[in-house]
Amino acid sequence: MSRPRGATGLAGRLFVAQLLVVGAGGLTLWLVALAVGPVIFHDHLHRAAVTVPAQTSRHVEEAFQSASAISISVAVLASLGAALGVSAYVTRRIAGPVVRLAAAARDVAAGHYAVRVPTPALGGEFASLTGSFNAMAARLETVEATRRRLLADLAHEIRTPVATLDAYLEGLEDGVVTVDADTVAVLRGQTARLTRLTEDITAVSRADEHQLDLNPHPVAASQLIGAAVAAAADRYQAKGVRLSADAADGLPPVRVDEDRIAQVLGNLLDNALRHTPAGGRVSVAAARAEGAIVITVADTGEGIAAEHLPHVFERFYRADAARDRAHGGSGIGLAIVRALVDAHGGTTSASSGGPGQGTTVTVTLPTP
Template structure:
């Protein structure tokens, strides 16, 4: 793993830590409050007592009144001093414990983020019991480390895949050129076909890399127009049918929505072709892939590609749309894809203000990919679709009265 070594974090000066500053601030507040309470008590209590002595009928100048007031003042000083001292010590003890816990938690976060910045993504911040905010902070740092660890693993696989994808066609081209130069092979149709196939593979790889780069930068160009959802699904099925026939997989059309969406037919066709190609690769001969569509609500319509194939493990589901991620690394590019197609498919869905999601009951139980698109903003198109939908509901749920027995 290549790690980026950052400059060391400067050591904090003694007394400059957050925990120390928090303790000093709390100590100042406690001592200030105690001093204020003592000052108020010593100024107010004797005067109030002197007033009550006068109301009791004692002569303020008499020795008895002076003795009583002196005894009251002394008892107030002693009692208040003991109470303040106990309160201050208890408050300081609690503040010290709290400040140390806060300082340890902050130090753990700082240490962990420093390791993460240095490329060690396996580090985790221990759970904190200082409240919801600290728990959220530690959880966010741990999530960041986990995501970066996943990205780093994908990057390593990506570099390995790229090296393999480049090496194979280049080796093929060099081998045939060497054979021609050494007189082992005579240039002909077969040689040119092999070389053209290898260069085509390199061209596809370069195109995929450019597409995934554009997808990451949200620069995919689309030209939306009102188009029927049923037409999009039918076109995708028609184009994918020959490949399914060769693989011995049944490709069927399920219920189709009659709604209109604002979409780029070529781009949505690319997305559906990718989903159907992915389903074909992961469905064994004799399996079934179904394409259907339905209106979700007043604003959205779903196009679903569901297969009876390999399925997707739960730990793979959150990552299958990540670039260069493949659930089965043993597959090569020709049989298992490069791990770019689903990334581009989701980017195209998002470029249409839609989403692309995947679900699976588990391995060996098939999977379902759902492309969600917003209904057309065109008022006439929307009205036509609504009338068609209302007509179907009427014919099913509201039979004429004379037909009722």
């Protein structure tokens, strides 16, 4: 990459600018002094009414001209010196931060996102420039960290089923494992896990890239939660967890893609069921708020510790990684929930009193 002209370029330009100002000032001074000085001088001599011999007059005239020339020249030279000093100072004040910002931008371009620039005391414009630059670098740093973690998590997710498949294939080759119903079930289980992983990743990246083809139309909130509860009822009954729906009266309709919101509520009800032991309760409620409908899925289950709460909507995040993976979760359900709700212009949040205290996930959807 070619190095742009930095401090030298700006310093040179500033000095030439000062030089032009001093030069123009000096020339004007010289012309004005030439035009006005002798007239005023002669006028003074005339008013003093002194008559001097011609030779003395010539001498006085020469003395005046040389005094004028010397003082004007000294003045111009002194201003040139001052200009040099001022431009050196101004250059250091202005060019320094510009050069530092350029160096930081080169660092960011080279992938060093941790770099930040201090705010110079040069007023609002520079403060806003460095502020925006630092914000950009911080954002890039987060994106890069997420990308790394995502790749590491993906590799981790893929490694386990592939290792299992590999071990079984090796056993088959060596004749230690026979192809019976159990073996097939294990192999199917692993391929199903890989398939589910790829489907989840596709869904979340499509939602992230706003590529979802939403087909919104007005739907009653009670219909949304009624359908979700009906779809999950069998599984809840099988585990012995009570499930109820409760929509407040007279709710305005929401404009949503019914299938996508069914997916959102399905994911939340899956989570609630997975984390609520038999005998527990899960309730889905819809209520009205300012310009929005608030849907909550509250369970009386395991709850989420405070340190995990802020992260549960991140991709691949599992509060209890070992146990949640054993449950079959890849930690992507809530990331999909958030992406789908975001696509509808809504918001999502989760709260919990802590381990054993149950969890409440809240989805807010704007009303038209």
